[in-house]
Every structure is written in structure tokens, then in C-alpha cells.
Amino acid sequence: MTNDPSVHHTVPSSLGVGRLYDEQTEIVQTEIVDGAAVDGNIHVGYWDSATDDRSLNQATDRLTDLVAGRLAAAPGQRLLDVGCGTGRPALRIARATGARVSGISVSNQDIDLARTRADATALADRVDFRYADACALPFDVASFDGAWAIESMMHISDRTIALTEIARTLRPGSPLVITDVLLRSPVTGDTADLVRQTCRAFQSPSLPEPAELRTSLDRAGLEVVEFHDIGEHVRRTYQAFADAFDDVAPSVDDPHYEFFHSTRSLPRFGALPQIGYAFLVARRR
Template identity: 90%
Template sequence: MTNDPSVHHNVPSSLDVGPLHDEQTETADGTAVDGNIHLGYWDSAMDNRSLNQATDRLTDLVAGRLAAAPGRRLLDVGCGTGRPALRIARATGAHVSGISVSNEDIDLARTRADAAALADRVDFRYADACALPFEAASFDGAWAIESMMHISDRTAALTEIARTLRPGSPLVITDVLLRSPVTGDAAESVRQTCRAFQSPSFPEPAELRTALDRAGLEVVDFNDIGEHVRRTYQAFADAFADVVPSADDPHYEFFNSTRSLPRFGALPQVGYVFLVARRL
């Protein structure tokens, strides 16, 4: 937990983040990230991948831990505009169901699926992670790329995800991680970033482990890959430098500053979790 309780915000459910994703969808599609609204992965300081290539690289790392194959059913919790789901379905032959609390995300994801001739293997629908519209044991695997940060009751969401997984199936989670308590200017940066991304708080290691355990999910791997993704914060600031949000946008002040996101990303307390769990 942070030492400053005001870093945390009371968000009743993941549905509250829908309008934010609608706004991000309007700006992210067609920029250097080409619809990928998540962090990228670089192997080393010498890795010269573009931001777009690095975000796809993170998706591929997730896919590699899903044991995906033709005939298997996978769940994408927080599918965004559908790019990761389409990439994984195309590469593995699996069927993917994606959910989001953004109607604009869903519309664009469906359009992308049609354009990619993958609508028969990928479907998208509006749904809350805490109340999934799927029967028990429906999926052979699931992933959540930067979804947990938006959910206030992570135990409830993980319990729902576990309910939809068949025994032994993997869940892969990647997300911004708060490694240790923050105070002073660092706490203010975290608070501003939480507010901008409508996050109740960024997940912390002990909290995630406890929530996974309570949900009946066994941790297989729990790694902090923060140094491999840290370049993204400046890259995103550069990618969106020419995008001017409307002045009445509640996130205007944060996103209109090219310094806010890189300042947050440079904090040593900010990491990035890549974890694999298994339904017991």
C-alpha cells in the first residue's frame, strides 16, 4: 500500500473506465501505436523496435504462455480495439472472445475482425470483468493486458475469470505495478496518473498474490519486467504529441503535458508485472 491514502480512488466497478477508453480509441487508432493501447516490450537498450513493434512483442510474449492452438477457446479481458486478440487468433488458430466496457472499442474491434477475415474465430462484446457473460469452464486460457489497474475489486474479477476457465488453464496478466510505497512528489505523480487513467490504484505485488489465491488461481510465474517496458512512457508521449484533446476533456491537463507520463514512468517504484497463474 502507498503511504498516502489519497493515491487510491473509490471506483465502484470496471464499467466506470468505459468513457476513458472511448476517448483513447479516438486518438490511439491511426497513430504510431496503430490501435495498441498498452505498453511495449524491448529486449534490451540496443533493441531498436518501434513502439508499434514493441507493443506487438508484448502481445506475443503473452501468447507464448497461453498454450494456444486450433480449437482452443481463449478469453481476452479488456480487449481494447481488438489488435491483441486478432494477432493471437491469427497466429495460433485459437478462437478468442474479447470483452470491453467501451462501446467504441467493441465497434472498432468488430470492424477490424471483419477486415482481417477473422470474424468467424474472434468475437467481441460489452461486458464487465466482474460479471462475465460466459458459462463456467468455457475457456482453455485467458489474458488481461493492463486491465487489473482499472478494477477496484480485483478479487471479484479474478474469481469470475477463474470461474470461466477449465481446471489447469492458464491466466496471463500484464499490468503496471507499484513496487513499493510512494511519498511526496512521487505520490503526487502516481495520484495524477491514477486519476488520468481512472484507476482506483495500481496493483501491488502482495495484493495481486492475495487476490489470485482467493480466486483459486495458483501463481506459476510472477516477474517484474518494468525495465523492459519503461521506454513506452516517453514513446507514448511522443506519439501523442500532436494530438490535442478538447479543453473540456477531464484528462486534458494530464495528457496535454508531454512531461506527465514520462515523469510517472521514470519513477523507480513503478514496475510492470508479467504473471502466469493456473486455475486449480
């Protein structure tokens, strides 16, 4: 982890993280970006190149599909979605693989929306969602044939505990796919201030660093088989989401007004060369 204390702040609780998503989910659910509804995806998009003309909605689905490909799940297998958001990735992966999916979140709003989504599809008998903390999973040992965590690790104060819990629920040899914002190198000065503001806005104790992730995975009994920094493929997401917030009238007591609406800090953060994006695959030993 970084040695620069200015990057860190008060450790958020699961209640704080849940409150953040309760407050922001409606915006992500309903806003129009690039002419297409974001439609519930609360993660970055992936573009193959600078000339890739996918909309943000299409690009976020593309990232989900990359995760699904690494899971390589078969019909009837059971998968875990750690930080399921409004359920769109879980439903998409269940549909693509034929697997059963259990999703968890610390946002009651997200869980309600995810269940509503599932009920509106033919997948309700194969996908379930519940309120649960990644550091205390309500599942038995070796319950799952694979798991994924899309932008969940950044919210967790003790990532080793969370990864150990996830590993406990995986059968030996099963994959865990993690995608998350990454701090490539230490930051100082104004850059550290911006990173600290971003952490506060996103209820993150600190941004994961490559060495920290590798150490936490190893301690959790997970072997890294792929580790890529795909930051340049996801970078335009930050500007697209900032544009979406432009048309939103925030409430007077919105604690995130300054970051999301006033200072346009999100695209400035996304443009930092020190900010990357991890796409990694690990396996339960």
C-alpha cells in the same frame, strides 16, 4: 495494498473506464509514433534491451507475442481476452495459435473498432467481441482453455472478484496471463502525488502491488506459476506515448488535458523507480 491514503481516490466505475477509452482510442488508433502507426494497441511495448531498435508498434506486438507464448493454445481451443481494447491482440493471438477468442471491454468505441477489425480479416468466424464487465462475465463455467488480461487489473476496484470470475470461466489447469503496471513499493510526498494523478487519469482505484496480486489470485483459486517484474523492458513506452499526444489538439473540455498534454506527467510517472510492470502466469486449480 498500499497503506498510503494519498495514493487512492474515488473508485472509478466501469462507465468511467469505458468513457476514458472511448475518448482516447481514436488518438491511439491514428497517431504516428517512431515512424510507424500505433495501429490500435493500447498497452506498453516490450524491448529486449537498451539497444533494441523496435518501433513502439513493433514493441507492443512483441508484448502480445510473449502473452501468446505463455498461453500455449492449440487450434480449436477457446480463449478469453479480458479488456480487449480495439481487438489487435485478440486477432494476433487467434492468428498465431489457431484458437477461438472472445474479447470483452467496457468501451463501446473499442468494441465497435474491434468488430470492424475482425470483419476485415479472415478471422471473423473465430473472434468475437462484446461489452461486458470483468466482475460479471457473461460466460458459463469452464468455458475457456486460457485467458489473458493486458492492463485490465489496474482499472478494477475489487480485483479478487474479477479474478474469481475469470477463474470460474476457465477449465481446471488452464492458464491466465496478466500483464499490468505495478507499484513496486510505497510512495510518499511528490511521488505519491504523481502516482495519484496517474491513477485519476487512467481511471484506476490504485496500482496493483505484488503482494495484493498474489493474495487476490490465491483467493480466486488461481496458482501463480510465474511472476516477473519486466518494468525496465517496457519503460520507454511512456515517453513514446507522451510524444504521440504532443501533436494532438485536445478538446476544450478534455478532462485529461492537464495530465496527457500540459504537464508531460506520463513520462515522469514512467521514470519512477517505484513503478514496475507485472508479467505473471497463473493456473486454474
